[in-house]
Amino acid sequence: MIHSAEFKNNPKLYLFLPMYYLLWADLTVTPSEMKVMKKLLERQKWLSKEEKKFLLDKLNLSEFPGPNELKAWRKEIKNVKKNGYRSPIDLGIELVKQHTNGQPISFDGESIQSLQEAESELGLLSREVGYLFEQEHSTITSRYEARSVFGVESMQSILDGNQAGLIKKIKETISDQSFAYPEYESIKAQREQVFAWSKALAEQGFGSWAFPKAYGGKEDMEGYFTIMEALSYHDLSLVIKFGVQFGLWGMSIYFLGTEKHHQKYLKDIGTLELPGCFAMTETNHGSNVRGLETTATYNHQDQTFTINTPHKLARKEYIGNAAMHGQMATVFAKLMIDGEDFGVNTFVVPLRSKSGEIVKGVSIEDCGRKMGLNGVDNGLIGFNEVLIPKENMLDRFAKVNDAGEFESSISSDNKRFFTMLGTLVGGRIGIPRSALSAAKSGLTITIRYSNERMQFGPEGGKEVPILNYRMHQRRLMPPLAKSYALHFALKYVTERFLNKTEEEAKEIEALAAGIKAYTTWFTTATLQECREACGGKGYLSENRIDDLKNDSEIYTTFEGDNTVLMQLVAKSRLSEFKEEFSDMNIFTMFNYVVSQARTSVTEKNPIIVRSTDEEHLLDFDFHMKAFTFREREIVASSAKRLKRHIDEGMDSFDAFNVSQHHLVNVGLAYIERVVLEQFQLQINNTKDEGCKKVLTQLCQLYALHTIEQNKGWYLEQGYMEGVKTKAIRKTVNQLCWEIRQESIALTDAFGIPESCLAAPIAMRK
Amino acid sequence: MIHSAEFKNNPKLYLFLPMYYLLWADLTVTPSEMKVMKKLLERQKWLSKEEKKFLLDKLNLSEFPGPNELKAWRKEIKNVKKNGYRSPIDLGIELVKQHTNGQPISFDGESIQSLQEAESELGLLSREVGYLFEQEHSTITSRYEARSVFGVESMQSILDGNQAGLIKKIKETISDQSFAYPEYESIKAQREQVFAWSKALAEQGFGSWAFPKAYGGKEDMEGYFTIMEALSYHDLSLVIKFGVQFGLWGMSIYFLGTEKHHQKYLKDIGTLELPGCFAMTETNHGSNVRGLETTATYNHQDQTFTINTPHKLARKEYIGNAAMHGQMATVFAKLMIDGEDFGVNTFVVPLRSKSGEIVKGVSIEDCGRKMGLNGVDNGLIGFNEVLIPKENMLDRFAKVNDAGEFESSISSDNKRFFTMLGTLVGGRIGIPRSALSAAKSGLTITIRYSNERMQFGPEGGKEVPILNYRMHQRRLMPPLAKSYALHFALKYVTERFLNKTEEEAKEIEALAAGIKAYTTWFTTATLQECREACGGKGYLSENRIDDLKNDSEIYTTFEGDNTVLMQLVAKSRLSEFKEEFSDMNIFTMFNYVVSQARTSVTEKNPIIVRSTDEEHLLDFDFHMKAFTFREREIVASSAKRLKRHIDEGMDSFDAFNVSQHHLVNVGLAYIERVVLEQFQLQINNTKDEGCKKVLTQLCQLYALHTIEQNKGWYLEQGYMEGVKTKAIRKTVNQLCWEIRQESIALTDAFGIPESCLAAPIAMRK
Incomplete structure (x- = not known):
């Protein structure tokens, strides 16, 4: 030795x-x-x-x-x-x-x-x-810490906008002791709690917010969406229970029914005196809801309809409020008159008496435990020849006249069906807004924890907050930027939805479908990152990331499966292009678009495709051009692709199938452009200098991170060269590093009540 | 009108x-x-x-x-x-x-x-x-259906290999009626059930499988991993409870203790007479476990150690078996002798009496509800001056001698600590093997459902199985291919681990860390896809995707946070390169590697970078060259980057931080090359023609899909041009389309017991 x-x-x-x-x-x-x-x-x-x-x-x-x-x-x-x-x-x-x-x-x-x-x-x-x-061993990594160059309150008032008053009111309500999170003994107890909370909200008038004043409401649809959004800081089961009752059940009566139905039901719906269901989806028909099989057969002798479920797999499934509380349901069923099929129409059908007994002919099965949202009593509903009076048909778009004949101002069954659905797409705004709140909660919890949690450090030095690690920043800063981007985009989509004219309806429905898919995928991905970024602490239920993730998980499926929705968006984009060039033959037009996209882009010159100049990379104009180029190019190439397949004799159904992957990208590129556009617009309108500065950085990060995610595509197109995409990666890293400092303040500006965050790892000392 | x-x-x-x-x-x-x-x-x-x-x-x-x-x-x-x-x-x-x-x-x-x-x-x-x-409107998409060109049994025997007998035995056990999934009334009931199952497994000798024959075992470590893997078809709480008891607690006694400890404990551990814990992680020190703060102070007068928790955040956290069943624990603590710190050592500390009373000085808190694995009783453990006899120190690597002095054959505290941990890395093989089983279960359920579930279809035609849709194939076929790839890779890593020499130890530890991270990330991503791909049905607990996802969710965190592990892998790769070029100055060496990678690649000629030839794209040799190029290039550029930063005066800790993103890629590229290598090797050794054919397609899909995911990088390097990456995307689509036909048979070949799958949507009619 x-x-x-x-x-x-x-x-x-x-x-x-x-x-x-x-x-x-x-x-x-x-x-x-x-x-x-x-x-x-x-x-x-x-x-x-x-x-x-x-x-x-x-x-x-x-x-x-x-x-x-x-x-x-x-x-x-x-x-x-x-x-x-x-x-x-x-x-x-x-x-x-x-x-x-x-x-x-x-x-x-x-x-x-x-x-x-x-x-x-x-x-x-x-x-x-x-x-x-x-x-002592001090490094840059060790010394780096949170600060803020902007006023949190100013930022919050930019985010809340004209809804600040209502948001405050809701936050006060859900911060009340009675809204504290209990430990549930059973699913039943959880459902009862969520019902009680819904009742409390109804009592304060939140349930009827969007309904006409005549029925206790405020006729404020914008406010309704704000309520959905702000409630989502609290509990997503509550949000969905609330949405089923006042949104789906209530709005189906409001939008598909007429005066007599409004008078009869709306007030009681708004107070939760009359809990009800929205019974559209069937086991065998979820996304392809047009194919549903429940029938409503008209009986002219006694002026009734017979509602019937032809077989077990045609039962209504996943229906919220069905398993425990619902007394009535808006049932979607094919109307049959004298053996003739008049397509899908809607009917009010009783399910339970006031005292909770199930109506004869109705059978209800509990969907049982779910991955999340266990506070919502989803169930299966079957109808065995249930008779309802004629007046129970919701007859805004179609009715059976006194002679027993079908009447409608919309000739085609399909068109009528989609018109009906079109009135109900509010969910495609409410859901992404709720999803975004969940993502904001997850980010707030995770970023706060990561700012406090110390782990590893330089040899002989103190441990370092994990948020100072570059990989950790890479996980959390891009979603933080995107949550700001989506906030403004959802505001925009809401406004357009509320003020839509008939001509815009199709476009706005597609926009809502796209933003729903984009936002809910974002939330799922973000909460997944949050879980992992919080390590073992993120796995403990007390820190709420599990509920946030599991409850919002189904958002990518309901109100339309995201992949299906994105294809709808793509089809709508293809026809939008058609509109734009109405005088051209459709394929001439596509060729035109393609060649235009190919040649008119001055930014595709050799200097720019290789530029690594920081000023250029951070330039809003560069971002917008890159996004727009991608949007146009993808839609044009999809159209060309479809045309080529069909020209070669492929069945159009097969041609669309072969192109599915591209179509989803058409939808993504469109939504991403819209989101960027609204973010840039918001910044241009922002006066507060501090807020403007950090919003600009967030917008740059959103833009460059999105470009980076699609760098393979840009390189394939020759729109950028490797030197430039590498410089973009570096700039993304740098922006993450800079925004990390502001990130605590940026999550504070969301203004989520501490009692709602509730996670011990996120508590202020 | x-x-x-x-x-x-x-x-x-x-x-x-x-x-x-x-x-x-x-x-x-x-x-x-x-x-x-x-x-x-x-x-x-x-x-x-x-x-x-x-x-x-x-x-x-x-x-x-x-x-x-x-x-x-x-x-x-x-x-x-x-x-x-x-x-x-x-x-x-x-x-x-x-x-x-x-x-x-x-x-x-x-x-x-x-x-x-x-x-x-x-x-x-x-x-x-x-x-x-x-x-009638029949299309290619409508007509496409499942078939199989290979024998399912032949494939299964390729997968099971020499472990077929043991796998059969375990499957029989978990298919027994007593292993049917109950509805749990409470978390407590779930924990008791999982304990009962563990007991049943122990009674059949599975618990002591890896232990020496002298203590009731079979000395079969390979078998132990097979048990973990096959049990994972059943219930992951059971797997983790099993792993905590027989793997962590048992193996810590076996590998860190000496004869006296083996004699005293091993038999009772193997029969579950003596449930115990592995108490390493502390609240403040998870990943950076070297920094843990619990102390074991030696008292020479009475030949004891005092185990103490200095403050609340130094309690042991997330410890399995702690909240309910554990009677003893292997506790990791800093050994103090006469005020001198001798680094982390291990001690057997009693927690509870046989009858369940908690030992004086020990405090235990339940971790409460978790996102998943609620059948495992995780808890926090604190020690308030708990006295244990000297013999309770696990003294294989270090001991206190009769004179009261510290003795060890390993001079450095750090090295000793990592040597100890090195004996326990079995978990980094058991966990990914368990994860892969969970992914296989999810894929089997989802692919079966997608083959039966009909939705949409051509106008006037029948609805189409959703697995015929290209997007759906894109979601499920690449993970199916990867699950086969990982199966063979894990077999290889297991073999290397079991036969490792001392020189290989470091390399194999890094390999295990990397494959653990890669596989568990894969499982998380795959089960997420499965959930979405099953739509509403995937959200119902009866279909088990929620448990599979939520239970395996923490796999990315425990046994080492994946991001941290990947950085360890990267550091090990950097030093491996150093080994390879032992006579060169290290930086000369890096320069050499870089220049070699840049110039020696004959495949980077202008014809090949643009080749869209199908034979070339499907060629194993092309795949391997592309993977190897990426692996070498990334490690070399990371080394260069680190060197540049340090040369420019950056602190090395900061330099590593700035390079984190690249380091994770070093780890990924390395593991991906190993996985491909083993898959190709397996195929070369496969004699059955049918199996060989479909395995070849799966391997091609794995390779091309991985290249496609990294196409941005390949394009940046000029290793491929846009025409080629576009052709690769097309080939991936085509392979997905072809494998879709075989996919039912491919999941059948996993041989998962029907009673374990249990999902109604996956049941054979």
């Missing part, structure tokens, strides 16, 4: 002590490192044969120093170590000096040089080694 | 009936389409002014036909319609003929041509229109 005492006999050998310490201590000694060390010793002309032997023997693996001995070396070395980087050789020289009482020993320059070479060979991290002996 | 009777007065106008039907029925009439139609009518020279007026009037929106009227038109048109495509104009000519009793009416050619032009302008889908009137 080596003892440092042995060195004392020949103090100049202390030169090697630090290097030997490293070999035995934290760095692994590989056989090749041993070889390097041996070669090095051989070369030292100032060492005698005996000294070399002594030193070489010390490298023998069986001659290891004991743990106590190693500790003693460390102490010696630490003694001569001052702050700042010193190489092992430097430290060795210092040690020799000390042990020779300051009497200098001269090593020839060549030896020192060979020693220094050896240092660099002995480990990529030899520099890090210097820190092994330090008390 | 139009009535078809009006046409009767002038039968030649029937020419327009089908076109008018379309305008009023399924297609939306846009203002521009109206314009086209009007222009068209103006141009018809063979129509009188009155006839034009009559027809134009019919286009007036207020003049719509009634629903009944539209149905009558449809019947008329259907009457003249035979199968096969007929354009509206063709159908119109047919109708005219019929209403003029076969007496021909001649339209001039120009008119017919302009009518046909109008057709194409009236909708991109005008071809689809022909199908509106058909009874």
Whole structure:
């Protein structure tokens, strides 16, 4: 065994002590490192044969120093170590000096040089080694911390806009002690709690907010969406229960029924006196709802309809409010008159009495435990020849006249069906707004935790907040930026939806479908990141990421499966293009678009495709051009592709199937352009300088991160070259680094009540 | 209102009936389409002014036909319609003929041509229109279905290999009625059930499988991993409970203890007589476990250790078996002797008596509800000056000698700590194998459902299995291919782990860390896709995707956070490269690697970077070269990057932080190359022709899909050009389409017991 005492006999050998310490201590000694060390010793002309032997023997693996001995070396070395980087050789020289009482020993320059070479060979991290002996080791990564260049309140009022008052009111309600999260003993208890909360909200008038004033409402649809959004900071089961009752059940009566139905039902729906269901989806027909099989057969003799479920797989499924509370339902069924099928129409059908007994002919099965939203009582409903009076047909778009004939101002069954559905697409605005709130909650919890959680750090230094790690920033900063982007986009879509004219209806329905799909996918992905970014803490239910994730999980499916919706959006985009060029033959038009996209882009010049200039990369105009180019190019190439397949004799159904992947991209590129456009517009209209500055960075991050995600596509198109996409990656990293500082304040500006966040890891000290 | 009777007065106008039907029925009439139609009518020279007026009037929106009227038109048109495509104009000519009793009416050619032009302008889908009137509409998409070109049993025996017998035995056990999934009334009930199952497994000898024969075991570590893998078809809480007891608690005694500990504990651990914990992680130190703060202070007078938790955030957290069943724990604590810190060592500390009373000084808190794995009783453990006898130190790697001094054959505390951990990395093999089973279950359920679930279809045709849709294939076929790829890779890693020599230890630890991270991320992503791909059914707990996802969710965190692990892998790769070039100065070496990677790749010639030749794209050699190029290039560029930063004076800790994103890619590229290598090797050794054929396709899909995911990188490097990456995307689509046919058989070959799948949507009729 080596003892440092042995060195004392020949103090100049202390030169090697630090290097030997490293070999035995934290760095692994590989056989090749041993070889390097041996070669090095051989070369030292100032060492005698005996000294070399002594030193070489010390490298023998069986001659290891004991743990106590190693500790003693460390102490010696630490003694001569001052702050700042010193190489092992430097430290060795210092040690020799000390042990020779300051009497200098001269090593020839060549030896020192060979020693220094050896240092660099002995480990990529030899520099890090210097820190092994330090008390303090401060790095840029360690020192970095949160700050804010903007006023949180100003930002919050930009986000809340004209809805600030209502938002405040809702937040007060859900911050009340009665809205504290209980531990549920059972699913039943959870459902009862959610019902009680819904009732409390109804009592404060939130349920009827969108209904006509005559029936207790405020006729404020914008407010209704705000309520959905703000309630989503609290509990998503509550939001969905609320949405089923007041949105789906209530709005189906409001939009599909006429005066007599409004009078009869709306008031009681708004107060939750009359809980009800929206019974559209069937087991066999979810996305393809047009194919549903429940029938409503008209009986002219007694002026009734018979509602019937032809087989088990045609039962209504996943119906909220069905398993426990619903007393009535808006049932979607094919209307049959004298054996003729008049397509899907809607009917009010009783399910339960006031006291909860199930109506004869109706059968209800509980959907049981779900991945999330267990506070909502979803169920299956079957109808066995249930008779309802004629007046129960919701007859805004079609009716059976006194002669027993079908009447409608919309000739085609399909068109009528889609018109009916079109009135109900509010859910495609309510859901993404709810989803975004869930993502904001997840980000707030995770970013706060990551700012406090310390883990690892430089050798000899303090541990570092994990939010200072670049990978962690990469996980959380782009979603933070996107949550701001989507906030403004959803505001825009809401406004357009509320003020839509008949001509715009199709376009806005597609816009809503697209933003629903885009936002809910974003939320799922973001909460997944949040879970992982919080590690074990993110797995504990007390920190709420599990509920946020599991409850919002189904958002990508309901109100239309996202993949199906994106294809609808794509089809709508294809026909929008048709509108734009109404005088051209459709395929001429596509060729025109393609060639235009190919040639008119001045930005595709050789200097710009290679530009790595920071000013250019951060430029709003560059972002918008890149997004627009992608949008146009993808829609044009999809059209060309479809045309080619069909021209080659492929069945159009097959042609669309072959192109599905592209069609989804058509939808994504469109929505991404809209989102960027609205974000840029918002920034142009922002007066507060601090807010404007950080919003600009967020917008740049959103834009560049999106471009980076699609860099393969841009490179394929020759729209950018590798040098530029690499520079974009670097800029994204830099923006993440900068926004990290503002990120606590940025999540504070969401203004989520602390009682709703509730996660212990996110609590303010 | 139009009535078809009006046409009767002038039968030649029937020419327009089908076109008018379309305008009023399924297609939306846009203002521009109206314009086209009007222009068209103006141009018809063979129509009188009155006839034009009559027809134009019919286009007036207020003049719509009634629903009944539209149905009558449809019947008329259907009457003249035979199968096969007929354009509206063709159908119109047919109708005219019929209403003029076969007496021909001649339209001039120009008119017919302009009518046909109008057709194409009236909708991109005008071809689809022909199908509106058909009874049957069969397309390639509709007809496509499952088949298999290989023997399912042969494939299963390739997968099971030499473990087939043991796998069969385990499957029999978990298929027993006593292992049926209950509905749990509470978390407590779930924990008790999982404990009972563990006990049943222990009784059959599965618990002690890896232990020495002397203590009731089979000394079969390979078998132990097989048990973890096969049990994972059943219930992941059970797997983790099993792993905590027999893997973590048992193996820590086995690998860190010596004979005396084996004798005292191993038998009782194997039979579950002695449930115990593995108490390493602390609240404040998860990933950075080296920093843990629990102390074990040696008291020489009475030959004891005092175990102490210095503050609340230094409690052991997430400890399995702690909240309910654990009687003892292997506790990781800093050993203090006479005020000197000897780093982390391990100690056996009692927690509860046989009857369940908690030992004095020990405090236990339940972690409460978690996102998943609620059958495992995780808890927090605190120690308030708990005294244990000296013999309770697990002393394989270090001990306190009779003189009260610390002794170890490993000098450095850090190295000793990592050596200890190194013996316990079995979890990094058990966990990914368990994860892969969960992914296989999810894929089996989802692919079976998608093969049965019908939704949408061509106009006038039957609905189509959703697995025939390209997007759906894109979601499920690449993960199916990857699950096969990972199966063989995990087999390889297991073998290497079991036969490792001391020199290989570091490399294999990195390999295990990397494959753990890669596989568990894969499982999380796959189960997320499965959930969405099953729509509403995937949200119902009865179909088990929620449990599979939520239970396996934490796999990306425990046994090492994936992002942290991937950085370790990267650091190990950087030093591997160092080994390979042991005689070179390290930075010379990196320069060499970089230049070599840049110049030696003959495949980077202009013909190959643009090649879209199918044979080339499907070629194993091309895949391997592309993977290897990426692996080498990324590791070399990361090294260069680190060097540059450090040369420029950046602190090495900061330099590593700035490079984190690249380091994770170093790990990914390495693991992906290993996975591909093993898959190709497996195929070369496969004799069965049918299996070889489909495995080859799966391997091609794995390779090309991985390249496609990294196409941005390949394009940036100039390793491929856009034409080639586009061709790869197409080939991926085609492979998905082909494998879809085999996919039912491929999931059957996993051989998951039906009772374990249990999902109603996956049940065989």
